[in-house]
Amino acid sequence: MSGTTPRQQWLxxxxxxxxxxxxxxxxGLGALPDHxxxxxxxxxxxxxxxxxGGAGRRFNLGEATVTRCVVRLGDGTMGFSYALGRxxxxxxxxxxxxxxxxxxxxxxxxxxxxxxxxxxxxxARTLASRKAAATKVDFFTLxxxx
Amino acid sequence: xxxxxxxxxxxxxxxxxxxxxARRGNEAVPELAVAQIREQMGLACARIMNExxxxxxxxxALALKQAQGDAIEAAFLMRAYRTTLxxxxxxxxxxxxxxxxxxxxxxxxxxxxxGQVLGPTYDYTHRLFDFxxxxxxxxVAVPAAAADLLDATMPRVPDILGAEGLMEAExxxxxxxxxxxxxxxxxxFPADRDVRLQAMARGDEGFMLGLGYSVQRGYGNSHPFVxxxxxxxxxxxxxxxxxxxxxxxxxxxxxxxxxxxQFNGTKDVPPQFTxxxxxxxxxxxxxxxxxxxxxxxxxxxxxGEAAEYPAQQDEFVLYHSDNVEAAGFVEHLKLPHYVDFQxxxxxxxxxxxxxxxxxxxxxxxxxxxxxQDTLPEAAE
Numbered sequence: 296m297s298g299t300t301p302r303q304q305w306l307x308x309x310x311x312x313x314x315x316x317x318x319x320x321x322x323g324l325g326a327l328p329d330h331x332x333x334x335x336x337x338x339x340x341x342x343x344x345x346x347x348g349g350a351g352r353r354f355n356l357g358e359a360t361v362t363r364c365v366v367r368l369g370d371g372t373m374g375f376s377y378a379l380g381r382x383x384x385x386x387x388x389x390x391x392x393x394x395x396x397x398x399x400x401x402x403x404x405x406x407x408x409x410x411x412x413x414x415x416x417x418x419a420r421t422l423a424s425r426k427a428a429a430t431k432v433d434f435f436t437l438x439x440x441x
Numbered sequence: 442x443x444x445x446x447x448x449x450x451x452x453x454x455x456x457x458x459x460x461x462x463a464r465r466g467n468e469a470v471p472e473l474a475v476a477q478i479r480e481q482m483g484l485a486c487a488r489i490m491n492e493x494x495x496x497x498x499x500x501x502a503l504a505l506k507q508a509q510g511d512a513i514e515a516a517f518l519m520r521a522y523r524t525t526l527x528x529x530x531x532x533x534x535x536x537x538x539x540x541x542x543x544x545x546x547x548x549x550x551x552x553x554x555x556g557q558v559l560g561p562t563y564d565y566t567h568r569l570f571d572f573x574x575x576x577x578x579x580x581v582a583v584p585a586a587a588a589d590l591l592d593a594t595m596p597r598v599p600d601i602l603g604a605e606g607l608m609e610a611e612x613x614x615x616x617x618x619x620x621x622x623x624x625x626x627x628x629x630f631p632a633d634r635d636v637r638l639q640a641m642a643r644g645d646e647g648f649m650l651g652l653g654y655s656v657q658r659g660y661g662n663s664h665p666f667v668x669x670x671x672x673x674x675x676x677x678x679x680x681x682x683x684x685x686x687x688x689x690x691x692x693x694x695x696x697x698x699x700x701x702x703q704f705n706g707t708k709d710v711p712p713q714f715t716x717x718x719x720x721x722x723x724x725x726x727x728x729x730x731x732x733x734x735x736x737x738x739x740x741x742x743x744x745g746e747a748a749e750y751p752a753q754q755d756e757f758v759l760y761h762s763d764n765v766e767a768a769g770f771v772e773h774l775k776l777p778h779y780v781d782f783q784x785x786x787x788x789x790x791x792x793x794x795x796x797x798x799x800x801x802x803x804x805x806x807x808x809x810x811x812x813q814d815t816l817p818e819a820a821e
Contacts, residue, residue, distance in 0.1 A: 299689075300686070303687065303689065306689065307689035307691075310688075310689060310691040311691050311692065337527070338526060339526045339527040339528060339529045340495070340523065340526050340527075340528050341529050341530060341531065341532050341679050341690065342528060342530070342531040342532065342622065343531075343535060343693070344531055344532050344533070344534040345537075345642075345720045346534045346535075346613070347611060347634055347635070347718050347736075348597075348599065348699065348716050348718045349537045349538060349597045349600075349697065349699070349718070350538075350597075350600070350612070350613075351611035351612055351613055351718075352613055352614055352620070352634055352635055353534050353613065353617065353618070353619065353620045353635065354620045354635035354638040354639050354642075355531070355623075355635070355642075356535070356638075356639070356642050356720055356722070357491065357495060357496060357639075357642055357722060358494060358523060359495070359497065359532075359677060359690075360495065360496070360497040360500070360526070361529060361679070361690055363529065365683070375681070375684060375688075377679060377681060377688045377690055378691055379496075379677065379690045379692075379693065381497065381499070381500075420541055422586060423541065423543060424541065424591045425587050425588070425589070425590055426543075426585070426586045426587075427543045427544065427591055428586075428587035428589060428590060428591045429584065429585040429586055429587040430544075430558055430560055431556045431557065431558050431559075431587070431591075432556075432557045432558070432559050433551070433557070434551060434557070
């Protein structure tokens, strides 16, 4: 997403992280802070929309599974998690992390943990792009009847 | 009319155990893990996600395992599971121009911005068995990685023609309306393009392929070029009401096909190229290409073309493309129809009885006539 807020960016990074990565991020805090689960992890769907021709009329492509969770930290901050898939544990931890990140300065430990995840995700994208680039092709058109 | 039956519980329970045993196969062979299917049967999983109309690679792999690899049965499992889930809402329309491209080819332009990227494809393989795969533990070659990345974004090929004014414009209708959802509302005909695209996206790949092929062979007016096929990852964004801003839910793999077709023009429209569009979950090129062929064929009415063939008739295509519905109606014939059949049996016996009586009556009449007839040849 371009032109996004820091919170949108970390939500995107958390959504792409594996459960193990989120657990490791949360594990770095020691014990999880006290929090109320306002909306227990719930799996549902989001209808994915496309556009005819890529830019035209909207249409429903099909649904995708999504799991969400909402928590409230002791100081009243609300933490959210919305991510593709059906992982309730990841959703709850990510919601707590979202809550904590909102109260943390830019040099905080969670911020740097999220930055590490972002670096790893970017590296994976870069490698995929370089591998695809190795299959770039120039076909030559033969002259007919030559 | 179908008359319900009851009973058979013990036999049905026994068949559940028997199918589980058949599914497992020889227990001396290790059981498949769902993660293995997800990772190593990715193209099959993509098909299940499309026809099951639910993006979730883990569930698609589970469906394939549970259905013993029967694609339609697996799609049915996905559809059934989907109905148990609440729907949080609709995503923002995905932006395929922002796709992280792994494959992108065009049959219309050799040199195009961003280049031709073969990516992972069987297109240029020899279709010879690789017996190393039979032995397992075959070492995987490490693919080469170029020093430079692909362009971050690549223009969609029809948009290049569009810039020249040679391509049918593709713009949202006034007000960019919410799309029709055939999972929630009954379809009526003629169906608009959003309905058609949704139905085709969840349609059977084989059926769509056959229809697309029929269009190419002359059962529909189509002379297409692949403007572009692209495969890669796209972010899905969703605006939860309670947050009020777009949340990036992660990435899904999509395959998009833009078919470029000739159009001779009409009194009002100059000759130009027209579009056929296909979009599918996962890496699913054959599906996206077939869909784009039929999408163009179904625009016959919009372009004032005669709709003479199946692929041009929305009612035919939409009513027969859903393999879960089609399989249900075809396969329900296996279920007990004893009462219906007894009725038919009774009917056909009665008709035969009446026919025999009628014939017997006619013979008598003929005999009466014959005795009255003086012409000897009439007795033959």
